[in-house]
Amino acid sequence: MEKVTASIITIGDELLIGQTIDTNSAWMAQQLNGMGVWVQRRVAVGDTKAAILQALDEESAAADIILITGGLGPTDDDITKPALLEYFGGTMVQHAPTLQYLMQRFESRGLPVLQRNIDQALVPDSCTVLMNNHGLAPGMWFEKNGKVFVSMPGVPHEMKGIMTDHVLPRIQEQFHTRAVIHQTLLTSGLGESFVAERLLAFEAQLPPNIKLAYLPSYGLLKLRLTALGDDKVSTAAALKLQFQQMQSLLADIAVYDEDIPMGAVLGRYLQAKGKTVGTAESCTGGYIAHSITAVAGSSAYYNGSVVTYSNAMKVKLLGVKDDTLAAHGAVSEATVREMAAGALKVLNTDYVMAVSGIMGPDGGTPEKPVGTVWIAAGSADNIVTVKHRLMYDRERNIQMTAIYAMNELRKLL
Amino acid sequence: MEKVTASIITIGDELLIGQTIDTNSAWMAQQLNGMGVWVQRRVAVGDTKAAILQALDEESAAADIILITGGLGPTDDDITKPALLEYFGGTMVQHAPTLQYLMQRFESRGLPVLQRNIDQALVPDSCTVLMNNHGLAPGMWFEKNGKVFVSMPGVPHEMKGIMTDHVLPRIQEQFHTRAVIHQTLLTSGLGESFVAERLLAFEAQLPPNIKLAYLPSYGLLKLRLTALGDDKVSTAAALKLQFQQMQSLLADIAVYDEDIPMGAVLGRYLQAKGKTVGTAESCTGGYIAHSITAVAGSSAYYNGSVVTYSNAMKVKLLGVKDDTLAAHGAVSEATVREMAAGALKVLNTDYVMAVSGIMGPDGGTPEKPVGTVWIAAGSADNIVTVKHRLMYDRERNIQMTAIYAMNELRKLL
Numbered sequence: 001m002e003k004v005t006a007s008i009i010t011i012g013d014e015l016l017i018g019q020t021i022d023t024n025s026a027w028m029a030q031q032l033n034g035m036g037v038w039v040q041r042r043v044a045v046g047d048t049k050a051a052i053l054q055a056l057d058e059e060s061a062a063a064d065i066i067l068i069t070g071g072l073g074p075t076d077d078d079i080t081k082p083a084l085l086e087y088f089g090g091t092m093v094q095h096a097p098t099l100q101y102l103m104q105r106f107e108s109r110g111l112p113v114l115q116r117n118i119d120q121a122l123v124p125d126s127c128t129v130l131m132n133n134h135g136l137a138p139g140m141w142f143e144k145n146g147k148v149f150v151s152m153p154g155v156p157h158e159m160k161g162i163m164t165d166h167v168l169p170r171i172q173e174q175f176h177t178r179a180v181i182h183q184t185l186l187t188s189g190l191g192e193s194f195v196a197e198r199l200l201a202f203e204a205q206l207p208p209n210i211k212l213a214y215l216p217s218y219g220l221l222k223l224r225l226t227a228l229g230d231d232k233v234s235t236a237a238a239l240k241l242q243f244q245q246m247q248s249l250l251a252d253i254a255v256y257d258e259d260i261p262m263g264a265v266l267g268r269y270l271q272a273k274g275k276t277v278g279t280a281e282s283c284t285g286g287y288i289a290h291s292i293t294a295v296a297g298s299s300a301y302y303n304g305s306v307v308t309y310s311n312a313m314k315v316k317l318l319g320v321k322d323d324t325l326a327a328h329g330a331v332s333e334a335t336v337r338e339m340a341a342g343a344l345k346v347l348n349t350d351y352v353m354a355v356s357g358i359m360g361p362d363g364g365t366p367e368k369p370v371g372t373v374w375i376a377a378g379s380a381d382n383i384v385t386v387k388h389r390l391m392y393d394r395e396r397n398i399q400m401t402a403i404y405a406m407n408e409l410r411k412l413l
Numbered sequence: 414m415e416k417v418t419a420s421i422i423t424i425g426d427e428l429l430i431g432q433t434i435d436t437n438s439a440w441m442a443q444q445l446n447g448m449g450v451w452v453q454r455r456v457a458v459g460d461t462k463a464a465i466l467q468a469l470d471e472e473s474a475a476a477d478i479i480l481i482t483g484g485l486g487p488t489d490d491d492i493t494k495p496a497l498l499e500y501f502g503g504t505m506v507q508h509a510p511t512l513q514y515l516m517q518r519f520e521s522r523g524l525p526v527l528q529r530n531i532d533q534a535l536v537p538d539s540c541t542v543l544m545n546n547h548g549l550a551p552g553m554w555f556e557k558n559g560k561v562f563v564s565m566p567g568v569p570h571e572m573k574g575i576m577t578d579h580v581l582p583r584i585q586e587q588f589h590t591r592a593v594i595h596q597t598l599l600t601s602g603l604g605e606s607f608v609a610e611r612l613l614a615f616e617a618q619l620p621p622n623i624k625l626a627y628l629p630s631y632g633l634l635k636l637r638l639t640a641l642g643d644d645k646v647s648t649a650a651a652l653k654l655q656f657q658q659m660q661s662l663l664a665d666i667a668v669y670d671e672d673i674p675m676g677a678v679l680g681r682y683l684q685a686k687g688k689t690v691g692t693a694e695s696c697t698g699g700y701i702a703h704s705i706t707a708v709a710g711s712s713a714y715y716n717g718s719v720v721t722y723s724n725a726m727k728v729k730l731l732g733v734k735d736d737t738l739a740a741h742g743a744v745s746e747a748t749v750r751e752m753a754a755g756a757l758k759v760l761n762t763d764y765v766m767a768v769s770g771i772m773g774p775d776g777g778t779p780e781k782p783v784g785t786v787w788i789a790a791g792s793a794d795n796i797v798t799v800k801h802r803l804m805y806d807r808e809r810n811i812q813m814t815a816i817y818a819m820n821e822l823r824k825l826l
Contacts, residue, residue: 014628016452017595018442019637019672022435025457029431039429040464044438044455047626051453058471074606075627076616117606134804155629157805182430193487193530203489213460214488215427216568224432259432279699285706286692286699289720293698296774296807304726306719307702313717313760347726361709391547392570394709 003228004037004175007059010044011052011070011080012154024069024159031168036177037065047071052083060147065171070154072137074116081122084151088142090126097131098123098138105136127151130166134158139166148174179232183243184215184224184259187250188407192216195223195250202249209235210242218396219403222259223250255407262406263291263298269413270301270351277409278347279305280318280339282330283357283373288402304347308339318342331356331368333385336376340383351412353377353405357390359397373401377409384408416641417450417588420472423457424465424483424493425567437482437572444581449590450478460484465496473560478584483567485550487529494535497564501555503539510544511536511551518549540564543579547571552579561587592645596656597628597637597672600663601820605629608636608663615662622648623655631809632816635672636663668820675819676704676711682826683714683764690822691760692718693731693752695743696770696786701815717760721752731755744769744781746798749789753796764825766790766818770803772810786814790822797821 008028014020022044029039040063045051052071059066071080085092099121106113120136123129130139135155139162142149150167152159187195192214196203203212209229215222225243229235247254256265270277279288289305292298306317311330314320319342320335328334339354357373364370371390378384388404390397421441427433435457442452453476458464465484472479484493498505512534519526533549536542543552548568552575555562563580565572600608605627609616616625622642628635638656642648660667669678683690692701702718705711719730724743727733732755733748741747752767770786777783784803791797801817803810 013626013639014637015439015455016442017446017639018439018444018452019597019628019635020630021439026428026431026434029429031431033430039431040459041468042428042457046453055454073627073629075609077624077626111604111607114606114610116609157809184432191524193527194524196488196529197527211490213426213490214486215432216486217433222432224427226426226430281699284703285711285715286694286702286718286720287706289699290697290703290811293700293720293722294808294811298698299722302698303723304719304721304730305699306717306730307699307706308717309706309712310716316761317717317719317759346730348729395707396570398703398707 004065004177005040005063006032006037006065006067007063008039008042009055009059009066009068010042010154011047011068013046013077015044016046024154024156027156027160028067028163031163033180033182035168035172036180037171037175038180047077047079049079049083049086052080053087056087056149060145060149064147064175066147066149067167068149068151069159072151072153074120074136080151081124084127084140084142085124088124088126088144088149090124092122093125095121095123095129095138098129098136102136130162132158132162133165134161141166141170179229179235181227181232181236181239182224183239183257184222185243185247185250185257186255186259186265187221187223187253188219188255189253190221192221195221195253198249199246202246206242207238210239218392219400219407220255220262224259255410261291261294262403264295266406266410267292267295267298267301269410273413275350275413276301276303277351277353278303278343278349280343280352280354281305281307282309282314282339282355283359284355284398284401285309287398288353288355288405291402291406303349306343306346314339318346329368331358331372331374333374333387336374336385337383340376340378344380351377351379351409353409355401355405357397357401359394359401361394371397373397375401375405375408377405378412382412384412417478417590418476419445419450419452419478419480420476421452421455422468422472422479422481423455423567424460424481426459426490428457429459437567437569440569440573441480441576444576446593446595448581448585449593450584450588451593460490460492462492462496462499465493466500469500469562473558473562477560477588479560479562480580481562481564482572485564485566487533487549493564494537497540497553497555498537501537501539501557501562503537505535506538508534508536508542508551511542511549515549543575545571545575546578547574554579554583592642592648594640594645594649594652595637596652596670597635598656598660598663598670599668599672599678600634600636600666601632601668602666603634605634608634608666611662612659615659619655620651623652631805632813632820633668633675637672668823674704674707675816677708679819679823680705680708680711680714682823686826688763688826689714689716690764690766691716691756691762693756693765693767694718694720695722695727695752695768696772697768697811697814697818698722700811701766701768701818704815704819716762719756719759727752731759742781744771744785744787746787746800749787749798750796753789753791757793764790764792764822766822768814768818770810770814772807772814774807784810786810788814788818788821790818791825795825797825
């Protein structure tokens with residue numbers, strides 16, 4: 001079987017001036033990859049016809065499938081449709097089901113319909129229309145010189161709907177894909193080069209169809225094994241054997257054997273033990289609580305949190321002693337211990353994480369520079385504390401503190 | 414003056430299988446754009462020499478400046494350096510300052526140095542080395558056929574350090590750039606096509622060097638004006654006049670005249686009034702608190718929050734009545750009103766936001782389907798409540814609830 005390849009073209013000036021972060025491409029790549037389609041390039045171009053036509057030419061020279069997002073809105077800066085008409089030929093026609101959906105939608109909301117909305121139902125007659133059940137701009141499937149081109153809106157949930165409803169099933173039907181299987185081990189506590197050193201012999205003995213990649217990710221190092229094969233079951237089995245071997249070599253630093261966010265890892269451990277957790281947060285300002293509750297079903301092990309940003313709130317809500325704050329300061333082992341003890345009582349949970357630190361860019365002192373953070377994690381019987389010195393910007397410092405705190409608690413579970 | 418153009422090449426299989434979301438490119442594009450360099454394409458390619466060499470050829474055919482990130486780590490999947498050596502010629506040499514920095518760093522942490530670390534100080538002698546003060550892999554500046562190529566590590570804070578310390582000042586020195594000026598108006602409450610309709614005449618009278626773009630962004634619609642000109646001051650003045658005109662046409666839906674996150678918008682309003690805020694969160698699980706505290710200096714107007722995920726915590730921490738929960742349920746106007754009233758007392762703040770809803774994917778009922786959310790915002794004198802029905806996935810529903818809640822409070826300030 002041939003390797004089936006894809007390219008993703010993203011259209012929009014907002015991507016080129018850095019106003020928008022492209023999250024669509026990652027999702028699309030994951031979906032394609034999961035069904036054995038290899039994304040070999042991703043290209044972002046601006047809202048100009050010449051740039052779009054050039055990208056269509058270049059990407060279709062090498063890839064079998066070209067997925068295009070963006071530039072299908074109702075306003076004048078959206079020029080993807082005229083560019084596609086020029087590239088694929090044909091004339092513009094009304095797509096009746098889209099027009100009907102559109103009229104219903106405006107009517108049900110009591111909004112007037114504008115000509116520019118009606119024009120969103122226009123499509124080149126050279127395409128197969130892919131109904132958009134979440135918005136007004138339909139998807140369009142073109143074929144030319146044996147290549148498949150799909151144009152979709154850039155709004156993430158509309159694109160995801162069209163991909164799931166139409167594009168992925170059609171690709172599966174039309175192409176005979178090779179199996180591509182990934183498994184990722186999350187680790188923490190050892191730098192990339194030391195892990196690589198430990199895995200030297202392991203990496204050398206890997207069969208040619210299995211590849212190891214190192215993905216450092218603030219606070220974690222992800223190790224991804226990728227296997228390529230003709231048959232899904234035997235490829236998965238071969239990958240599993242190698243993965244287990246890698247796992248046993250890294251048992252002391254392994255965090256989890258699946259690439260899921262740390263909040264989800266912690267949730268699985270808690271659920272397995274039937275225990276609950278709460279947080280007492282100062283410097284992370286609710287981010288640990290958010291990491292836990294971003295996981296569907298987290299209400300099974302999570303009741304609530306207190307965010308005590310000011311000292312007064314630490315005293316009032318968690319019972320931290322004024323003396324402790326005066327003697328050691330808010331960013332200290334003594335304070336996070338008292339925060340943790342207070343939270344266990346107030347939130348009525350089995351386990352707790354408490355954090356206090358200086359996330360920057362200001363607020364540091366010579367004794368407690370920016371990036372200093374104290375973490376307490378544990379239960380009424382056993383609270384562990386740890387101090388970190390983080391070196392990043394405010395946003396990353398907050399994220400890393402959350403990951404370190406959750407990993408500290410995970411070790412106890 | 415000629416328009417100076419750039420392309421960004423991002424290297425790494427993790428981008429093509431969707432394991433990593435590329436945030437680097439957006440930051441780089443912002444920086445370049447701010448100094449008048451127009452990013453015309455962004456390309457992501459995998460960890461293969463052929464793909465890297467092809468991208469270098471293609472991107473340098475059109476752009477003046479080619480910025481490259483990724484693939485400079487110490488492990489075997491990192492092959493950017495050999496590819497650059499092949500493309501630009503020369504031989505590998507030790508870069509003494511990098512080696513010295515590297516040795517010091519390992520020594521100060523008490524870690525042994527490995528050969529693969531020492532090799533990170535190897536660079537092609539065809540480049541100018543750009544010292545990396547935040548990590549081990551140095552930046553490399555090449556010139557070929559009148560084009561500039563810069564290779565940097567993909568770790569965001571290392572890339573940002575090299576860009577700020579070396580790349581941006583060098584580009585400024587070497588190229589004579591045109592002025593590119595943006596200003597963005599955040600709006601909320603009117604759909605893209607209705608705003609476009611209202612701005613028809615405004616858009617028609619825009620001079621050819623000023624362009625309007627519509628950027629829908631969950632809960633907000635951003636309107637960006639971009640002006641291109643030879644002189645920075647006169648271009649900025651021309652843009653300002655148009656921006657003010659647009660602002661006056663959209664006064665009823667305008668949120669803020671700068672493209673900053675909603676948490677920062679709210680913070681500016683609070684700071685201007687010298688008032689404090691707190692949150693009582695159920696379904697957002699700490700995300701509103703995080704949005705507020707993600708802003709440096711937020712301690713000036715923020716004391717703390719309570720996250721009451723379970724009903725028991727709503728009763729215990731906020732004094733919500735059991736009767737209210739029994740009669741109306743947790744997702745109701747009555748409950749968010751009591752949460753808000755309780756939080757004002759407990760958190761001792763001037764203003765408060767309280768939210769309760771069903772974020773999905775499960776937990777909906779026929780009367781209260783997934784996406785139903787109640788928001789209360791205000792002060793002891795005046796609490797406003799509003800109900801929304803969101804249609805997205807859990808993550809977006811949480812983000813939109815936070816934006817709606819913060820905007821509701823902003824309207825009162």
